[in-house]
Amino acid sequence: MAAQNATHAPDHASDSVRDREIEAEQTHLDRVYRRLEEKIHEAEFLMDDAAKRGQVGTPGALAERDAQVFQAGVHLHRLNSEYEDFLFGRIDLLLGKDGKKGPDGAYTSVEPADGAIEDNRAEIAETLHIGRLGVLDADYAPLVIDWRAPAAAPFYRATPVAPGRVVRRRVIRSKGRKVLGVEDDLMRPEVTATLDGAELPAIGDGALMAALGRARSHTMRDIVASIQAEQDMVIRAPAASVTEVEGGPGTGKTAVALHRAAYLLYQDRRRYAGGILVVSPTPLLVAYTEGVLPSLGEEGQVAIRALGSLVDGAEATAYDPPEVARIKGSSRMQKLLRKAARGALELAAPDAAGPAREAGPGTGQDAQLSLEDLITAAGDGTGDCTGGDAADNGAKNGVTNGAKNGVTNSAKNGGQGRRARSGTPRPTMPTPPTPPTPPAAGPPTRLRVVAFGGRIELDADELHRVRQAALGGTAPVNLLRPRARRLLLDALWNKSGAGRRYTDPELAAEARQGFDEDITTEPEFLEFLDAWWPELTPRGVLAAMADERLLGRWARRILNPREVRQLARSLRRLDEGGTSHAVKAMGDGHGPLSVHDVALLDELQLILGAPMRPAKPREVDPLDQLTGLEELSTFADRTSAGRGRRERLAEERTDYAHVIVDEAQDLTPMQWRMVGRRGRHATWTVVGDPAQSSWSDPDEAALARDEALGARPRRRFTLTVNYRNPAEIAELAAKVLALAMPGMASPQAVRSTGVEPRFTVAALDGERAAAADEALARATVDEAGRLLDEVDGTVGVVVAMKRREQARRWLAGLGDRVVALGSLEAKGLEYDATLVVSPAEIADESPAGLRVLYVALTRATQQLTVLSTGSDEPDPDGVPDLLRD
Numbered sequence: 001m002a003a004q005n006a007t008h009a010p011d012h013a014s015d016s017v018r019d020r021e022i023e024a025e026q027t028h029l030d031r032v033y034r035r036l037e038e039k040i041h042e043a044e045f046l047m048d049d050a051a052k053r054g055q056v057g058t059p060g061a062l063a064e065r066d067a068q069v070f071q072a073g074v075h076l077h078r079l080n081s082e083y084e085d086f087l088f089g090r091i092d093l094l095l096g097k098d099g100k101k102g103p104d105g106a107y108t109s110v111e112p113a114d115g116a117i118e119d120n121r122a123e124i125a126e127t128l129h130i131g132r133l134g135v136l137d138a139d140y141a142p143l144v145i146d147w148r149a150p151a152a153a154p155f156y157r158a159t160p161v162a163p164g165r166v167v168r169r170r171v172i173r174s175k176g177r178k179v180l181g182v183e184d185d186l187m188r189p190e191v192t193a194t195l196d197g198a199e200l201p202a203i204g205d206g207a208l209m210a211a212l213g214r215a216r217s218h219t220m221r222d223i224v225a226s227i228q229a230e231q232d233m234v235i236r237a238p239a240a241s242v243t244e245v246e247g248g249p250g251t252g253k254t255a256v257a258l259h260r261a262a263y264l265l266y267q268d269r270r271r272y273a274g275g276i277l278v279v280s281p282t283p284l285l286v287a288y289t290e291g292v293l294p295s296l297g298e299e300g301q302v303a304i305r306a307l308g309s310l311v312d313g314a315e316a317t318a319y320d321p322p323e324v325a326r327i328k329g330s331s332r333m334q335k336l337l338r339k340a341a342r343g344a345l346e347l348a349a350p351d352a353a354g355p356a357r358e359a360g361p362g363t364g365q366d367a368q369l370s371l372e373d374l375i376t377a378a379g380d381g382t383g384d385c386t387g388g389d390a391a392d393n394g395a396k397n398g399v400t401n402g403a404k405n406g407v408t409n410s411a412k413n414g415g416q417g418r419r420a421r422s423g424t425p426r427p428t429m430p431t432p433p434t435p436p437t438p439p440a441a442g443p444p445t446r447l448r449v450v451a452f453g454g455r456i457e458l459d460a461d462e463l464h465r466v467r468q469a470a471l472g473g474t475a476p477v478n479l480l481r482p483r484a485r486r487l488l489l490d491a492l493w494n495k496s497g498a499g500r501r502y503t504d505p506e507l508a509a510e511a512r513q514g515f516d517e518d519i520t521t522e523p524e525f526l527e528f529l530d531a532w533w534p535e536l537t538p539r540g541v542l543a544a545m546a547d548e549r550l551l552g553r554w555a556r557r558i559l560n561p562r563e564v565r566q567l568a569r570s571l572r573r574l575d576e577g578g579t580s581h582a583v584k585a586m587g588d589g590h591g592p593l594s595v596h597d598v599a600l601l602d603e604l605q606l607i608l609g610a611p612m613r614p615a616k617p618r619e620v621d622p623l624d625q626l627t628g629l630e631e632l633s634t635f636a637d638r639t640s641a642g643r644g645r646r647e648r649l650a651e652e653r654t655d656y657a658h659v660i661v662d663e664a665q666d667l668t669p670m671q672w673r674m675v676g677r678r679g680r681h682a683t684w685t686v687v688g689d690p691a692q693s694s695w696s697d698p699d700e701a702a703l704a705r706d707e708a709l710g711a712r713p714r715r716r717f718t719l720t721v722n723y724r725n726p727a728e729i730a731e732l733a734a735k736v737l738a739l740a741m742p743g744m745a746s747p748q749a750v751r752s753t754g755v756e757p758r759f760t761v762a763a764l765d766g767e768r769a770a771a772a773d774e775a776l777a778r779a780t781v782d783e784a785g786r787l788l789d790e791v792d793g794t795v796g797v798v799v800a801m802k803r804r805e806q807a808r809r810w811l812a813g814l815g816d817r818v819v820a821l822g823s824l825e826a827k828g829l830e831y832d833a834t835l836v837v838s839p840a841e842i843a844d845e846s847p848a849g850l851r852v853l854y855v856a857l858t859r860a861t862q863q864l865t866v867l868s869t870g871s872d873e874p875d876p877d878g879v880p881d882l883l884r885d
């Protein structure tokens, strides 16, 4: 920790010294802007020159340069108006041990030269300014060092214990082109240092405290100006393999993970052109954090996605009740989904009412029938692929005379225009004058073809056997269709007995080839195949699982009957119309998804196999194209134009070069599998806090996590300082931590505000439920209003999940500084003030309830109120049972 231990002069510098220092920084900033303008002029000159000299270079290169100049102009304009702190830091350094300079023009030595300090006096040998991008002057001397460059590392790492060459670290606050203030930390307070003969002053109360004291908005800010040493170690950790970071609430895990993404891109843009994925637990946390990377100059290659939106087309925000989430998240689902996918084949094709089925005669089935029904219904004449009469007609018409002599004359006989091949027998399928069959669901239960002048039929049992044979092994169900087709042909061929008629294997093979060709080019056969082996969709299969009877069969020895009931009931949501029979659901499944459904969809995608689609060309990253001036992009630029692009990039990619998992403690085993598939070849940064886990079976999740990360070597870090909560709030939260995870250490709060948490009580025991709710509503609104008056920024009201909608209604009139959150939604977020409503309700909601309550209690940066109901058993001071000593 640098600033925490650093000595900052307690604002002893007089106003005139402060003004002088600000003036000096202003002069430097002006120089930087002048240099940026020069660079734009240079680019414009190049353009002009190129135009004068005609087509020098390829048209593509000229267009690129044109775009570059245009972009640079736009960016400069925005830099002027929008970049609050383009230049934010400065370090004053002693002479280094060696005189070597790095590529950024700065001296590389970490340690000071012998004799750099004598009698506690020293001369500053080098001053570096740190900013969001690097700028060199015309002589290649550094005007600004990019915060990610090695030369900037001492700005973050130096501490009074290990100051290296740093004497003073300064944070500069600016807006647009104007410097507003400076905050200094002295790393060697005992040394009197001079710069150009004048003593080096120290101004302000220290940068970290200034940053932490600022009011919060609904979006996270970058911490680039005040990254602390232990955080910097994580951000700059080598990219290889897996970086795991643990730390309590408010230790900066999310901030560090995002800064690390920017650092990795800076270090090796080519490598990470494969994209960086940041996985967040909730859309709220995505919205809260998504501005950080653009403000650091990076966004084009980073996709931030919530767990509920990780699968294209899925946008889940609903939460399952804990007992259902527990089932859906468990790794037992893998086996169940495999069974369900195979079982679902027996149900209707998704387009069961579509034209293909109408074209195939006799495929009608009672839409409500399940597999058993379908099989027992076989043989009643409704499940044919080809109508019996029609088949007879075909035979009578002499379309086929697969005769003993093996000569086919279907072409001669005008048989359906098939290609005639001498020497091969000609099995055929007739094209019967079929009356359209009413749309129906359920797979066909009989396949009938006409070949060799006779009818060949596979009945329901035979078809079932063929299906089982095709399903052997673990290959994706949709991709097994060619195999099923081949096995069907084998079965038909065997049944025809034609194979026995040929003693000459060559003739037999030729006959078989003709047989296959003729049958498989018949529309009726293809229609049969479509209906009998439909292409399954993940949503369709999931919806089919809403049928409790079917699910019970598929889940035998996997779930208990209670779990089957709970799961089936939950999946009924997918069947929008509410008609929950499985067959209809198979063609439907487009109802709202829960967050946990998404991992199931992803697993099913794997089990079913994606239909082949032409590969989309990968988009070129504009950052790769812009050379030299690429650094000059700004926040507004990147957020507006970037969003659409970011979404497209995320849509196209399922495999990333680096995966960052935030709040990793919350991923269920099924979610780990989903995320793991997106980083099969990736390096990883995984941040989390076991004490905040809302998942009830951490061992199972740990196993799934290990599988997702594979055998890659891991590097572990622990963050120990809580930058969010004042000590007063952290102390209260620690009481719940002691209950939730006995023995687990709390992070150390970096500051204290002197404001103790407040306790109030809404409703007392014995009140009727409606009256108690009203009292709770009133108390919530009153207290939220009071907190809004107390703080300048945001107020978060955290309630049990079951009260989420209710609380939103209660608070609707208080404006947008206040937000109502279900306890599971509070993950990762922070507010100036937090109101936690009924700790007992939150804790009782799930087996991990105490940990969820711990999360709720650690969201505030300034003030916390705990509002109790009767069930909290508050003492006379309003302190609920759970929070007493």
Ligand SMILES: Nc1ncnc2c1ncn2[C@@H]1O[C@H](COP(=O)(O)OP(=O)(O)OP(=O)(O)O)[C@@H](O)[C@H]1O
Residues within 6 Å of the ligand: 208, 211, 212, 221, 222, 223, 226, 227, 228, 231, 247, 248, 249, 250, 251, 252, 253, 254, 255, 256, 689, 692, 723, 724, 827, 828, 829, 830, 858
């Ligand atoms: N070095 C720093 N300088 C200034 N602010 C910081 C620093 N480190 C963290 N913070 C601030 O502390 C707060 C907590 O950070 P962050 O959300 O990243 O913590 P976290 O460990 O992810 O917390 P949680 O586990 O509760 O989600 C944020 O407001 C962040 O900006």
